[in-house]
Amino acid sequence: MAKTIAEINEKIATGKVVVVTAEEIIDIVAEDGAEKAAEKVDVVTTGTFGPMCSSGAFLNFGHSKPRIKVQKAWLNGVNAYAGLAAVDLYVGATEVPDTDPLNNQFPGDFAYGGGHVIEDLVAGKDVRLKALAYGTDCYPRKQLDSWINLETLNEAVLHNPRNAYQNYNCAVSLGTEREIYTYMGVLKPDLGSANYCSAGQLSPLLNDPLYKTIGLGTRIFLGGGVGYVTWWGTQHNPTVARHENGVPKGGAGTLTVTGDLKQMTPQWLRGVSFRGYGVSLQVGIGIPIPLLNAEIAQYTAVRDSEITAPVVDYSKGYPYFEKTPDLGSVTYADLRTGKVTIQGKEVPTASLSSYSKAKTIAETLKDWIQAGKFELSQPVQALPSADSDYTFKLLAERPVNGGGS
């Protein structure tokens, strides 16, 4: 029998709600079947914790005396985008300080950047704000150098345009000379290592592969606080090849998520450095899936052995689109054993996404719902899904003056 989100919220309010994690539902559906599982269980909680580059925060630091309309701004030396109203900034997770040696001494260290600024703010640390302006009649001030912190900010809103990627590549290197430094970590030559990045069977969008319940307005666990799905993510690509269970065979759906930074904790937002690549932010996200019917229950029963990641060469295939031998795909169950077989070779694997943290997120969200602290929300609009004509395009370059590379 189908149920509604309002009915589930009623159960949350009266303490009768039954919540399990995306790990726990697997055995329940296997034993009882999807129909019974949907009757017995009301909510399945998911979780993911990994580096999510397309992340950042809007900050309003309050008007100074005299007033300033900031044109250029730095937070602990990291450039923050100021092309907004007078004292609004956006600090992006991958921004690096102007003074960073970058990859001039290869591979660069990338010790500090936007992701670390966000972590420092969330940790309550003082952050140095330097700002320059050209001065106007209404905003005469031209310079500012002040400490700020999370408490003194009017608003601090985490707004991440692309998070929670639904599945991802398994990255390897077919290069022969040296290890390569990528956003997927360090990859050893000659298929010497394979890195992957998904919470697999715990991952939000892999438990709702066709976005039947997750949509605009879905209330979520974000960085240790409460946030919302506010749009589909950039590069959202729902019309990719899928398995029969609806699970995409590679990167597909993405989410834009937004939430109050003041509620969040550094445990779930962590600045990270990728040698030779740059900086980013590890973000913790958990999404509840209401078991409205048997079909949705069946989706949440997906397990790592049923989810595959395409193996992609990051030496030539990914950066240059060069054709490489077909490296096939691997299951997350195999990836999690620590080694997979690619082209007949046994390759050690490493994960960028923390499965143990993802599990803790799913358990935390379960606790919140059981304790009546977290109600489910009814999405106000669905995400474009597999039946839409929404696709992800490469740049159709139109070179100006003959171009140049």
Add this chain to the structure above:
Amino acid sequence: MASHKVVLHFPLHQLNQPVVNNLIKRYDLDFNILRAEVTPNEKGFVVLELTGEEAKFREGLAWLDTLGVTCQPLSEDVVRLDDRCTHCGVCVTSCPVEALYVDRPTQAVVFDTDACIGCGICVDICPPRAMVVQF
């Protein structure tokens, strides 16, 4: 027989002395150099795995102390900051001695200080910078 991984720090006045050579001869120890950095007129350190009789090893340590050479277990110099580690596991394929590995099925990353040789590779590649090596 016992085996210990230790870090020896040499004061300036001992840099020109065959300290390790004397140590192994006097106390009948075997040694394996894991890492060393000795710069003339500056300070130096060496990371050794010493194998021998436990009693002799202890006597050797006492002798080093009289020379002003400090000796401490390697495990004190290589530290995982547990509040920074996010257990992603990206380090495990870079560790040459599998001192960092993923526990299954919890998928948590385990740091085995006994297996660690102090090479420092993990320090550079850990995204949240949870690994620290200080010699």
